[in-house]
Amino acid sequence: MPNTMLELTALNKTFYSSDYTTHVLDHIHLTIETGEFITLIGPSGCGKSTLLKIIAGLDVDYTGEVQLGGEKVNAPSQEKGFIFQEHRLFPWLTVEQNIAAELSLKDASIKQKVDELISLVKLSGFEKSYPKQLSGGMSQRVAIARALLRNPKVLLLDEPFGALDAFTRNHMQEALLDIWRSNRTTMVLVTHDIDESLFLSNRVIVLDTKPGRIKASIPIDLPYPRKRSGKAFQELRAKLIALLEHETVDKQDWQI
């Protein structure tokens, strides 16, 4: 019963400046099903973050169309939860106030949902802490809880764990998988980390650079939880590296 959640049609994006123009995204077509976990991977400068901002409605300077659940996207909204590379919490609010943000914790139903999310992201006991007292990984989990409180149709994550150390990053990836498996929220995650994309997603979208276009769409059928050291994982990893590094990979392998 897969149905379409996100549909990108003929997306083009060009940056203009006084002395040069950069064609960032070139004719992007992409369909994402409800409940899928997609990762967008590609070299830096391939426009993957720009693509995510367009989906979020944060960037509206493009041609083509983005549809979410059959409706055209033209502005940011709570339906499209966005996790930035940095946690972007309000420093003057406590953890629970940050998750509630513009909503009032005095409302019992909101307070209850916030408490549930705090235990989902394993931050119980830190409700009253301020962002300055949290580690990078904890802050990012607060940001995820803040997005989830709004029941987003899709959660867009822009290199959310890029700034974390390797140990915390693995931990966060597992936490994100837990959330995905319990909520089944459609996820689109931008990364430049091959292991991360193989560990998390159902499907890896490989982007090419200059101009950014979709090079390959690779379904990952490995069962969860995945073992990073497993043979199948390593084989996929090698192929993905080859695809990212060399232009001359037999594209037949990848069922484009």
Add this chain to the structure above:
Amino acid sequence: MSKTSNHAIPAANPISHRPSWSSKKEKKAKLNLSIFRGALLPVSVLLTWQILSTNEIIPSQLFPPPSLIFQTFIEMISSGELFHHLKISIVRALLGFTIGGVSGLLIGLFVGMFQRAEQYINPTVQMLRAIPLLAITPLFILWFGFGELSKVLLISLGAFFPMYVNTFLGARNVDSKLFDVTRVLEFSRVQQVTKLVLPSALPNVLLGLRLSLSIAWMCLVVAELMGADAGIGYLIQEARSFMRTEVIFLGILLFAAVGKLSDSLVRVLESWLLHWQDNYKG
């Protein structure tokens, strides 16, 4: 040689690892010592002053002995005179500060948030800011007379600028990354002001508040010296004509004390409102 140093180290250790009651005592002794050092200069100046003045080595008419200043202080407190003048001064300063500070806050916020408003308003305000207050004082007297109105307006004009400049800066310092967050979370325009711009600007607003308060206090002196029938400034002015130097000294000390007190109050407010700040160590 290495042998002797080896022996010296264990011998020194028991001394540095004293039990805590002793180190507490040591801390207290250290504190006492630093208080003593800090007080040494002013106390010896006061003592010398007292001796020189009572023996008329310096003219006691111009440098009344500290004991006389203190005596006057006690007398004026018990007669209620001091409180009367102090109250009038504080009411003037607070009234002027409130009018100037609140309008500085509102206009600063408005100009900070709308580029268009900045283009219309900011150049004029910056031009007015450059005018020394003393230069406008005669005009204020002509326009509003010697009464309370001219004094309060002069104070509020002085208090306006620091509040305006700092609030404006604060509103401009809003992190554009957090602004994106409010768009994703669908904050209303009002929520963007109350939940993002105001808290972001708060450190600057509090700085503005502090500067604005101290300027209000200084403008009070100008306003009261230019002609008043009550207030600390009046007290000083009147004492001058009667050569009561000790009252002048008392007035100056009062200005200093109240100024310092109001500044400390804002600092307390700061540490209470800005405890979330990462870099606040005050």
